[in-house]
Amino acid sequence: MTANVDHGEEIRARVEAAFQAGRPLVPTGHGSKRFLDSDREGEVLSLAQHRGIVKHEPTELILTARAGTPLAEIEAALAEAGQMLAFEPPRFAGHGTLGGAVATGLAGPRRPFAGRVRDFVLGTRFVNGRGEALRFGGEVMKNVAGYDVSRLMVGAMGSLGVLLEITLKVLPRPECERALVLELGPEEAFRHVAAWEAEGLPVSGSAHDGLRLHLRLSGAESAVAEAVRRTGGENDSPGFWEALRDHELDWFRNLDGPPWRVVLPAGRRLPEGLAKRVLADWNGRQLWLDRVDDPVRLEEAAAAVGGSLMRFGACGRGGQRRPEARPGRERLERRVKEAFDPAGILNSGAN
Amino acid sequence: MKDRKGPIKDRKPLASKRKHKGLAASTEWAILSAMSTDSVYRQEDCRFEYDREDLVGRLGSILDDPQALITSEEALRAYETDGLSAYRELPVAAVIPRSVEQVCAILRLCQELKVPVVARGAGTSLSAGALPHPQGLLLSLARFNRILEIDAERRIARVEPGVRNLAVSEVAAPHGLYYAPDPSSQIACTIGGNIAENAGGVHCLKYGLTVHNVLEVTLATMDGELVTFGGAGEEGPGCDLLPAIIGSEGMLGVVLEATVQLLPEPPCRRVMLGAFETVEQAGDAVADIIAAGIIPAGLEMMDGPAIRAAEDFVAAGYPVDAAAILICELDGMPAEADAQVERVRAVMEDHGAGEVRVAADESEAQRLWAGRKAAFPAVGRISPDYYCMDGTIPRKHLATVLARMREMASEYGLRVVNVFHAGDGNLHPLVLYDANVPGELERTEELGGKILELCVAMGGTITGEHGVGMEKINQMCVQFSDAEREQFLALKRAFDPDGLLNPGKGVPSLNRCAEFGAMHVHGGKLPLPDLDRF
Numbered sequence: 001m002t003a004n005v006d007h008g009e010e011i012r013a014r015v016e017a018a019f020q021a022g023r024p025l026v027p028t029g030h031g032s033k034r035f036l037d038s039d040r041e042g043e044v045l046s047l048a049q050h051r052g053i054v055k056h057e058p059t060e061l062i063l064t065a066r067a068g069t070p071l072a073e074i075e076a077a078l079a080e081a082g083q084m085l086a087f088e089p090p091r092f093a094g095h096g097t098l099g100g101a102v103a104t105g106l107a108g109p110r111r112p113f114a115g116r117v118r119d120f121v122l123g124t125r126f127v128n129g130r131g132e133a134l135r136f137g138g139e140v141m142k143n144v145a146g147y148d149v150s151r152l153m154v155g156a157m158g159s160l161g162v163l164l165e166i167t168l169k170v171l172p173r174p175e176c177e178r179a180l181v182l183e184l185g186p187e188e189a190f191r192h193v194a195a196w197e198a199e200g201l202p203v204s205g206s207a208h209d210g211l212r213l214h215l216r217l218s219g220a221e222s223a224v225a226e227a228v229r230r231t232g233g234e235n236d237s238p239g240f241w242e243a244l245r246d247h248e249l250d251w252f253r254n255l256d257g258p259p260w261r262v263v264l265p266a267g268r269r270l271p272e273g274l275a276k277r278v279l280a281d282w283n284g285r286q287l288w289l290d291r292v293d294d295p296v297r298l299e300e301a302a303a304a305v306g307g308s309l310m311r312f313g314a315c316g317r318g319g320q321r322r323p324e325a326r327p328g329r330e331r332l333e334r335r336v337k338e339a340f341d342p343a344g345i346l347n348s349g350a351n
Numbered sequence: 352m353k354d355r356k357g358p359i360k361d362r363k364p365l366a367s368k369r370k371h372k373g374l375a376a377s378t379e380w381a382i383l384s385a386m387s388t389d390s391v392y393r394q395e396d397c398r399f400e401y402d403r404e405d406l407v408g409r410l411g412s413i414l415d416d417p418q419a420l421i422t423s424e425e426a427l428r429a430y431e432t433d434g435l436s437a438y439r440e441l442p443v444a445a446v447i448p449r450s451v452e453q454v455c456a457i458l459r460l461c462q463e464l465k466v467p468v469v470a471r472g473a474g475t476s477l478s479a480g481a482l483p484h485p486q487g488l489l490l491s492l493a494r495f496n497r498i499l500e501i502d503a504e505r506r507i508a509r510v511e512p513g514v515r516n517l518a519v520s521e522v523a524a525p526h527g528l529y530y531a532p533d534p535s536s537q538i539a540c541t542i543g544g545n546i547a548e549n550a551g552g553v554h555c556l557k558y559g560l561t562v563h564n565v566l567e568v569t570l571a572t573m574d575g576e577l578v579t580f581g582g583a584g585e586e587g588p589g590c591d592l593l594p595a596i597i598g599s600e601g602m603l604g605v606v607l608e609a610t611v612q613l614l615p616e617p618p619c620r621r622v623m624l625g626a627f628e629t630v631e632q633a634g635d636a637v638a639d640i641i642a643a644g645i646i647p648a649g650l651e652m653m654d655g656p657a658i659r660a661a662e663d664f665v666a667a668g669y670p671v672d673a674a675a676i677l678i679c680e681l682d683g684m685p686a687e688a689d690a691q692v693e694r695v696r697a698v699m700e701d702h703g704a705g706e707v708r709v710a711a712d713e714s715e716a717q718r719l720w721a722g723r724k725a726a727f728p729a730v731g732r733i734s735p736d737y738y739c740m741d742g743t744i745p746r747k748h749l750a751t752v753l754a755r756m757r758e759m760a761s762e763y764g765l766r767v768v769n770v771f772h773a774g775d776g777n778l779h780p781l782v783l784y785d786a787n788v789p790g791e792l793e794r795t796e797e798l799g800g801k802i803l804e805l806c807v808a809m810g811g812t813i814t815g816e817h818g819v820g821m822e823k824i825n826q827m828c829v830q831f832s833d834a835e836r837e838q839f840l841a842l843k844r845a846f847d848p849d850g851l852l853n854p855g856k857g858v859p860s861l862n863r864c865a866e867f868g869a870m871h872v873h874g875g876k877l878p879l880p881d882l883d884r885f
């Protein structure tokens with residue numbers, strides 16, 4: 001067990017020295033998501049030692065932890081208080097830190113029903129590219145003082161600052177949870193789930209593996225019981241949702257190379273036949289594709305419906321793709337990057 | 352606030368306007384107007400020099416509709432203030448463009464001539480966010496009032512920025528859908544203004560603020576370029592600037608289109624009321640309801656004076672002897688909502704609630720809400736003027752802060768009425784005053800500032816949903832360090848290098864804070880040193 005220590009000042013000083021020397025840094029947590037941006041160059045700045053829960057106030061629904069804190073530790077503490085991280089961050093290879101989860105902005109199966117990662121970020125403490133330790137947002141639910149810099153950190157891959165501490169809104173763990181499988185084709189399944197949701201059934205997961213719908217219901221005992229009466233279905237194999245979240249399903253074990261990830265706007269679909277194997281999460285909004293015959297066609301199809309596409313876990317440059325080139329937006333993103341990191345020392349290959 | 356009839360800042364009410372008018376034709380206008388001493392704007396924010404005739408002439412040819420360009424003082428009066436009517440300022444001109452192309456051309460022109468631009472939706476801002484700049488152009492989005500698309504199946508609405516908040520829920524209603532953020536001003540305020548302020552409402556406790564419900568925004572930048580943020584690209588690795596746009600108070604760009612998510616109406620709603628003998632008991636009950644793992648759809652609190660004012664105004668059937676009431680809405684599947692009602696009842700009773708009432712039907716539920724919704728105007732009837740604050744604190748300190756505020760108010764010889772989003776810890780103390788009593792305005796403002804500093808000291812923030820605007824700009828010096836404010840300013844420069852969008856608001860300059868610090872808090876000394884730190 002590593003001691004929980006605050007290395008904030010040390011980290012800040014290292015960033016400041018790097019800023020003065022113009023030396024690039026690569027902040028990393030456990031390295032479990034390093035494959036997402038493996039073309040970053042520079043001196044590794046490990047946050048793994050900067051860990052520990054700083055504050056958990058169950059009655060305030062908030063938790064503050066250092067960036068290097070393992071997700072498992074956070075989730076265990078929350079579970080003890082009957083709470084959870086509603087965005088269900090994935091833990092690849094069993095690892096993963098809070099800082100990594102926020103920096104990548106990746107959410108798990110509950111995302112369409114509970115919210116994005118950034119929806120739960122209330123405040124951050126980080127070191128910008130000048131080596132200044134800054135704090136934005138806070139520990140309260142509503143806060144509009146100044147620009148929402150904390151939420152800007154989500155998904156930024158550490159390119160705007162080295163995250164030191166994050167305050168999250170946490171939610172009560174549902175009283176009851178049921179995992180079911182239903183014999184439905186994908187299209188039919190997504191339609192049903194959308195209708196169930198509109199009727200107020202407490203859906204908290206909807207994934208289709210090509211054969212069957214996996215449905216998760218969470219909420220009050222009475223609501224889940226009523227929901228199961230309406231949806232029908234058989235019990236799912238235990239652990240399905242954690243395995244889906246962490247990419248440990250057989251589907252991921254049988255990959256033929258890194259999978260493609262497509263995220264679609266609500267209610268949009270991709271045409272059939274773009275890949276031999278498709279695993280759909282988020283009620284059809286997040287797709288994992290394996291054995292894609294024609295990546296260009298896939299890219300065009302995703303762009304046509306406003307979807308975003310990336311090769312997940314591909315090594316080397318060009319592994320990631322943005323949905324479409326948007327010059328005005330990229331120019332602003334570059335300027336914002338400069339506003340936080342004028343010397344370009346933080347994760348320069350990442351964005 | 353609307354009901355704050357007397358001007359606070361504008362102590363020599365017409366002086367600045369007279370100056371403005373008299374010098375409008377002068378070539379030295381820009382410089383002289385910057386020197387007016389009675390403006391709420393600082394000199395450093397009024398150093399724009401350009402040829403007014405040139406600006407007006409070129410605006411005229413962009414708009415090619417005489418009604419869309421306003422330059423007469425009389426007509427400009429309509430824009431001189433917003434929901435914080437104590438601050439008044441006349442712009443050089445106001446424009447009401449019709450098309451995206453016109454907006455972009457106007458922005459390009461203002462960028463070229465270096466003319467400040469203040470965007471305006473419905474003008475309901477409570478922080479003087481839409482207050483015109485004395486050297487600037489007022490850009491009204493009133494004609495961008497079309498709902499472009501409602502897709503019930505995808506549960507989205509695509510709207511122009513001038514669409515009223517309530518209009519979105521109205522067109523969604525036939526599909527069993529609604530737009531969740533519901534500010535009390537929702538019949539008037541616009542989606543563009545909501546995005547600029549990250550507006551909240553009664554149902555944000557469970558369903559989120561504007562930032563949680565807006566999916567995509569198209570913004571015109573100061574150089575007249577259109578940029579879209581958000582969408583599916585926002586899910587996962589990759590920077591997306593949408594969170595910076597939401598709540599940016601018109602300082603980063605002009606919102607020209609937004610896609611918002613719509614939520615299905617819940618299967619059932621239960622509304623209940625609990626009455627308490629002390630405000631502290633009610634405050635503690637709020638913290639414990641949330642602590643019990645219940646997230647109500649809404650959880651609002653009103654104190655005694657607010658209860659009585661509302662009752663006199665709309666006869667909601669409130670218990671007028673209570674020191675505080677909580678109004679709580681629970682939704683979900685019927686059995687679930689009913690079970691939660693019982694749990695909330697138990698918490699309220701544990702905290703000494705004398706009466707707990709559950710609305711028997713929809714009309715009673717609406718009546719319980721009606722008093723809350725009418726509370727601000729109701730308070731307007733019992734006091735010549737009032738001033739609405741907007742700090743947020745951790746819920747567990749509600750009881751302490753409410754008690755402390757009462758003490759502070761009596762130190763200032765003023766009364767404070769509380770009606771607020773208790774579940775979120777978002778306070779709206781209304782300080783009652785009479786602008787005609789000499790000195791009351793100043794005391795009110797000072798008390799207001801102290802209340803905000805108390806919120807910061809308790810681990811909270813100076814604004815939960817109304818924005819900083821012009822009003823709370825000094826308190827930004829208390830909440831943020833120099834380096835943090837400088838980071839805000841750097842972000843601003845990334846979008847608007849010349850500082851033309853809503854200058855002088857939102858983020859104070861180092862100079863301003865130095866001055867404010869000299870007369871106020873200083874040298875790392877926190878305000879209210881007598882308070883325990885949390």
Ligand SMILES: Cc1cc2nc3c(=O)[nH]c(=O)nc-3n(C[C@H](O)[C@H](O)[C@H](O)COP(=O)(O)OP(=O)(O)OC[C@H]3O[C@@H](n4cnc5c(N)ncnc54)[C@H](O)[C@@H]3O)c2cc1C
Pocket residue numbers: 352353433434469470471472473474475476477479480481492512533534535536539540541542543544545546547548549550551552553600601602604605606607727816817853
């Ligand atoms: C009685 C009353 C009750 C209120 N209740 C609430 C409440 O419950 N919750 C809450 O959050 N607020 C509340 N408010 C405050 C106010 O209604 C909100 O801040 C609202 O979002 C402002 O919208 P608006 O259209 O009136 O914007 P305006 O007042 O016109 O402008 C507000 C700010 O937004 C900017 N802006 C406007 N449109 C655009 C655009 N298209 N692009 C870029 N910037 C733009 C302006 O420059 C300004 O800085 C209340 C106000 C009143 C008077």
